[in-house]
Amino acid sequence: MNELIPLMVIVPLMAGLLISAFSKFNKATKIFAFVVAICLPIIPLASNYGLHFFGGYEPIVDNVTSVMFHPAITYSFTFLQQIFIAMIGILTFLVVFIYLTKYKEISGPYLFLLFLGTAAVTAMLLTDDIFHMFVFFEILALAQVGIVAASSIDYSYEMALKYMILGSIGSPIMLLGIGFLLAMTGSVNVTDIAVAVHNGLVDITSPVFLLSLGLIFFGWLYASGLPPFHTIKSGIYSKAEPHGAALLQSFTVISMISIVLIMFRIYSTLPIFEVLIVFFSILAMILGVSLALTQTDFRRMIGFLAVGELGFIGLGIGLGTQYAITAGLFQALNEIIITALLFIGFGAIVNATNEVDTRKLGGLLAYHPKVSIMLLIGGLAMAGVPPLSGFQSKLMLVQASLSCGYPEISILAIMVSIATFVVFVKTYYSMFLKPKPTELKVENMEVPRAMIFAMGVLLIIIVVLGIFPDVVTAGISNFVGGIL
């Protein structure tokens, strides 16, 4: 059913608006939000692969040159979109479920922001139109700022404003890059632009084309939280509610892969493109894990580790072979799940202790054994310990860099994984294994069941993908073969 393709964006968008408008009917709104959240992963799984042309305007083919022109916004739905949209749907459901069970009186605008962000990243994944992608990139930034500002954590407004200011500089710069592409090709459809570039209708050595790459690349760095934006990105995770941070990091990963795949289709003929991506990815890996090592606030620690993991994704895509890009995209899928598990798990600890400083925590294994075990498995998955999903994707990345002739990159990837393991074990020891400080009060003995349920679901996915990676890698590999 190709009619379901636009519904993946429309349903969360409209539901968010309705929830915001009718939030005074608390119970009815809660039920409605819950039902919509369940539908989010079901719609992509029920939909057929294919294209959707808005307004029914199908591509026009020039009879003389056989060049195709897309007059309307086009959504493309393949296995890659299906798996990522379904995963973001599951995560949104879990986050909404945690939120609905945590508070008696819900905030309609907050739920609206959660659904708005989901709709925005879904549209970014589906669209074949670079300007449409930019519009939802801006909408996503607004949703992210709202989610951070709505949290009750100190200095969340300051962090939200900082992020907004940087975003407001990054977005017009990206728009300018899109403008240059429009000036050269007369289109904003990615397929049309890619055809023009690959058929020699655009001079790829012209300064204007290179400038457009630089400008869009800058916007991508901001969207992905890669250096120099790594500090602000980890900052916004630490100032959001833990379940909100779980969703925010998934938004970052999806926007990162959406933009980079579009850039790949347009600029892959430029050798500098892959060099740039690999350079910034390696920088993110090193900076992310080094800064994580120095943190005492565990929310910020996970934020920096998440930035380091983004580097692995970029590395796979930057290497540019079918196997490497598949590994990078598989790593993206794993990061969404693993980091969400860690944010939710550590959120349970904040809920129990009202403390985020690892120096002031300790002995929590006796109080929260379920959370501690699930967090341990999540941390091991992030560090790439077999047989968990993180191991599979990192192994693929190491193999890919070896087969591309870069053994030094594979050594670096292994070293960063070991460092990630060290960071996690250090934090885990501080929180769960060392003796409990006398001044630490464990206030809430019970961790909310919704959080345990969410962690359990994510853990099952991590283990299943670790044992049967082919379930997703085969489909992703086919998709990558199509764009190469």
Added chain:
Amino acid sequence: MAQTQLVILFTSAALIIIGLYSAIFIDNIIKKIIGISFIEEGANLFIVAIGYKPGGVVPILMPGMDTSWFAANAAYPLPFGLVLTSIVIGASTLAVMLALVMVLYRRYGTLSTKVMLADTSKQEEYNE
């Protein structure tokens, strides 16, 4: 390239450079936001310039117009459509930024970015 188009492109570049200077180097948050608006408007103006056609007509096909004459003389409508959307998004982000500034101004009593947006981790340590 038409002279008008060249003037528009230079104006757009000037707006972006002034905006970047203001957004990066000026301490007052309101002036910073005005600078950000300059960058946005500069980018919009650039896209408008792409659609400019010397001696062109508005790209709306009116009854009675010859379609081949219209196709040859109408300006390219896509950039204008994009800019319209971009302006709406820019207005939304501007509104959110100003709302956040209002809250922070009430809290700190100043519009200085150095005070308002000092490193939040340092602020936390200072408060402790």
